[in-house]
Amino acid sequence: MPTLNEVAAAAGVTPATVSNVLRGKGRVGEATRQRVLEAIAALGYRPHLPARALAEGRAPTIALMVSSIANPFYPEFALAVENALRRRGQFLIICNTAGDPQTGRAYLDQIAGTLSEGVLVMNANLDFEDLRMTELRGAPVVLCMWERPLDPPGLPCVAVDFRSAGELAAKHLLELGHRRIGAIVGSKVYGIHAARYDGFVDAIGAAGLDAAAAPVLYTPDTTQGGYAAALELLKAHPDLTALFTTNDLPALGAMQAAADLGLAVPGDLSVVGITDIQLARESRPALTTVAVPTVEAAELAVALLLELIEAPAARPQAAGEREARVCVTSAPHLIVRASTGQVREGSL
Amino acid sequence: MPTLNEVAAAAGVTPATVSNVLRGKGRVGEATRQRVLEAIAALGYRPHLPARALAEGRAPTIALMVSSIANPFYPEFALAVENALRRRGQFLIICNTAGDPQTGRAYLDQIAGTLSEGVLVMNANLDFEDLRMTELRGAPVVLCMWERPLDPPGLPCVAVDFRSAGELAAKHLLELGHRRIGAIVGSKVYGIHAARYDGFVDAIGAAGLDAAAAPVLYTPDTTQGGYAAALELLKAHPDLTALFTTNDLPALGAMQAAADLGLAVPGDLSVVGITDIQLARESRPALTTVAVPTVEAAELAVALLLELIEAPAARPQAAGEREARVCVTSAPHLIVRASTGQVREGSL
DNA sequence: CTGAAAGCGCTAACAG
DNA sequence: CTGTTAGCGCTTTCAG
Numbered sequence: 001m002p003t004l005n006e007v008a009a010a011a012g013v014t015p016a017t018v019s020n021v022l023r024g025k026g027r028v029g030e031a032t033r034q035r036v037l038e039a040i041a042a043l044g045y046r047p048h049l050p051a052r053a054l055a056e057g058r059a060p061t062i063a064l065m066v067s068s069i070a071n072p073f074y075p076e077f078a079l080a081v082e083n084a085l086r087r088r089g090q091f092l093i094i095c096n097t098a099g100d101p102q103t104g105r106a107y108l109d110q111i112a113g114t115l116s117e118g119v120l121v122m123n124a125n126l127d128f129e130d131l132r133m134t135e136l137r138g139a140p141v142v143l144c145m146w147e148r149p150l151d152p153p154g155l156p157c158v159a160v161d162f163r164s165a166g167e168l169a170a171k172h173l174l175e176l177g178h179r180r181i182g183a184i185v186g187s188k189v190y191g192i193h194a195a196r197y198d199g200f201v202d203a204i205g206a207a208g209l210d211a212a213a214a215p216v217l218y219t220p221d222t223t224q225g226g227y228a229a230a231l232e233l234l235k236a237h238p239d240l241t242a243l244f245t246t247n248d249l250p251a252l253g254a255m256q257a258a259a260d261l262g263l264a265v266p267g268d269l270s271v272v273g274i275t276d277i278q279l280a281r282e283s284r285p286a287l288t289t290v291a292v293p294t295v296e297a298a299e300l301a302v303a304l305l306l307e308l309i310e311a312p313a314a315r316p317q318a319a320g321e322r323e324a325r326v327c328v329t330s331a332p333h334l335i336v337r338a339s340t341g342q343v344r345e346g347s348l
Numbered sequence: 349m350p351t352l353n354e355v356a357a358a359a360g361v362t363p364a365t366v367s368n369v370l371r372g373k374g375r376v377g378e379a380t381r382q383r384v385l386e387a388i389a390a391l392g393y394r395p396h397l398p399a400r401a402l403a404e405g406r407a408p409t410i411a412l413m414v415s416s417i418a419n420p421f422y423p424e425f426a427l428a429v430e431n432a433l434r435r436r437g438q439f440l441i442i443c444n445t446a447g448d449p450q451t452g453r454a455y456l457d458q459i460a461g462t463l464s465e466g467v468l469v470m471n472a473n474l475d476f477e478d479l480r481m482t483e484l485r486g487a488p489v490v491l492c493m494w495e496r497p498l499d500p501p502g503l504p505c506v507a508v509d510f511r512s513a514g515e516l517a518a519k520h521l522l523e524l525g526h527r528r529i530g531a532i533v534g535s536k537v538y539g540i541h542a543a544r545y546d547g548f549v550d551a552i553g554a555a556g557l558d559a560a561a562a563p564v565l566y567t568p569d570t571t572q573g574g575y576a577a578a579l580e581l582l583k584a585h586p587d588l589t590a591l592f593t594t595n596d597l598p599a600l601g602a603m604q605a606a607a608d609l610g611l612a613v614p615g616d617l618s619v620v621g622i623t624d625i626q627l628a629r630e631s632r633p634a635l636t637t638v639a640v641p642t643v644e645a646a647e648l649a650v651a652l653l654l655e656l657i658e659a660p661a662a663r664p665q666a667a668g669e670r671e672a673r674v675c676v677t678s679a680p681h682l683i684v685r686a687s688t689g690q691v692r693e694g695s696l
Numbered sequence: 697c698t699g700a701a702a703g704c705g706c707t708a709a710c711a712g
Numbered sequence: 713c714t715g716t717t718a719g720c721g722c723t724t725t726c727a728g
Contacts (some may be wrong), residue, residue, distance in 0.1 A: 003704090003705055004705060004706060005706090015705085016706095016708080018706095019706065019707060019708090022706095023707095024710095025707095047706080048704090048705050049703085050704090050705085050706095051706045051707090052703090052705080052706055052707075053706090054705080054707090055706040055707040056706080056708095077699070200697075205712095256699035271712090290704070
């Protein structure tokens with residue numbers, strides 16, 4: 001691989017000049033410029049990114065921390081992130097933490113601030129202290145989908161109003177006449193989906209129903225989790241006419257459970273999810289869900305991160321400044337498909 | 349961020365010594381060793397990867413080229429790749445080509461041989477010439493799932509015997525008594541799934557059926573593609589009792605089409621796929637499919653790539669050496685789930 | 697067993 | 713407008 005020096009030699013100029021034409025900085029005469037360009041083309045020169053990174057003191061990659069890229073939601077997000085990054089000349093490194101904070105820390109220690117200029121965090125179950133630490137070490141961190149815009153995490157983040165997503169889903173069921181609604185929350189009791197469930201509780205409370213009486217189950221955020229939870233819920237409460245779910249994967253699982261119990265969806269049971277992943281469109285019946293602006297969130301996250309990278313001055317100096325930036329995406333919106341319907345006659 | 353020099357100063361040694369203890373090379377006295385280790389811990393030193401890359405002349409990342417990481421098969425593969433890489437101290441960069449050779453080339457030009465030491469290619473629709481070019485520039489390339497072990501591509505690859513996968517799927521249907529079987533091939537006529545279809549043709553030919561008479565449709569390798577193809581096939585040939593599909597996504601789509609046509613799976617129609625992606629387990633009915641050793645393929649691909657990286661001598665010198673390495677994974681195997689069943693009575 | 701010195705490929709001041 | 717001079721942080725001979 002030819003180096004910049006060789007190009008310079010070939011063009012009869014100094015490395016500095018080549019560097020200048022290469023990136024449009026400094027003033028270079030049109031004649032030399034052409035000569036250099038020709039030499040570059042002739043030798044097939046390509047800049048050596050690590051060398052550039054070293055000289056510039058900034059790395060050409062961003063790390064995306066996820067628990068597992070195989071989780072069906074992440075790739076859609078990662079795709080959007082990568083596209084946004086590429087437009088800005090950065091590359092994307094995928095870091096699977098397997099939900100293990102130790103693994104996450106190991107990653108951060110290795111690449112944050114060296115190979116990667118910044119870190120995007122997507123539900124990777126990382127230790128917040130580790131993230132603050134990496135910030136202090138000079139690598140900005142952005143949380144990609146913070147659940148509660150009103151309750152900032154003390155770390156820069158892109159927030160989605162998931163509470164309103166929960167509300168929208170619940171209201172939709174209420175409007176269809178459902179009164180006995182079960183809830184499946186795709187995380188631990190105090191987990192990340194709490195805001196979605198809060199929205200649900202608000203909405204059914206506002207409708208005059210006893211939110212506390214609505215059966216709820218916490219379960220892992222997976223198809224299987226939703227399946228098991230739905231089975232349990234429907235056996236314990238055969239009179240339920242609808243299931244509210246804090247995520248699409250569990251919703252899909254719930255639909256399978258319904259099928260296995262011989263319940264027709266939406267004839268006997270309505271099911272609603274949140275997120276609108278691809279699978280939601282493709283399932284049969286197609287899933288009614290509250291769409292979350294994934295691409296927008298990805299773009300905001302990238303923009304925010306790069307902004308923080310450019311403005312090192314604005315980074316937290318010490319433990320003092322807890323006024324981290326919060327970007328909020330546009331609002332989630334309901335997408336009615338085939339998994340929800342009017343409550344069946346006499347089901348109250 | 350503290351540098352190696354600072355650590356050296358703190359420990360009262362030279363950078364070279366720190367470098368040596370850092371990576372267990374060279375001989376370092378136990379006393380100094382401890383002193384250095386302490387300094388490292390005290391300062392929170394972490395090696396600067398790009399600097400190391402520059403000095404060593406080798407980059408710490410591998411690029412994975414895919415058409416879109418959002419394709420449900422790729423993340424499963426990418427996860428396995430990333431795990432294998434991490435064990436060997438490399439990081440994974442995701443490159444989405446959107447199926448566009450131009451984009452692919454742009455990626456290769458930018459990172460192959462500079463930021464990334466090697467390239468893994470997964471159906472990214474890249475120009476083989478571009479790949480040979482990157483090889484010549486010093487960045488080994490490995491094709492991740494070559495379809496025809498007997499027909500090597502002239503580039504190092506991990507091959508999977510997809511022909512036998514097609515055979516297994518077909519034989520399974522035949523054993524269940526199916527005789528009127530439609531085929532849905534998830535790619536263009538001369539596309540990557542040809543081997544799978546060849547296996548199918550062989551098997552039904554061997555069973556004494558007229559393979560040429562079996563209805564076949566080519567379609568994009570997506571759920572929608574399979575859905576549309578199945579609809580068309582079933583309308584044109586209402587007497588079909590089974591559908592062979594070259595991939596799971598189209599198979600899933602075919603099941604949806606069956607549902608929409610009021611056909612019970614497997615009662616009225618059996619459907620079989622190839623790959624065994626996660627969704628295959630989770631669909632209702634669960635998809636019978638031929639499992640492909642994804643994780644094994646990922647590990648072999650990584651091992652092969654790193655081997656090629658370590659052995660620069662063995663790289664193709666010019667256009668001469670077309671004896672590129674081919675690794676074959678263990679054989680695909682049938683996984684019977686719920687989407688296939690005995691042919692229905694009197695259906696011949 | 698440890699130190700000194702050179703250089704990886706590139707950028708960034710500053711001089712001319 | 714272009715050349716000179718220093719590094720960026722690390723590894724790696726080669727001496728001592």
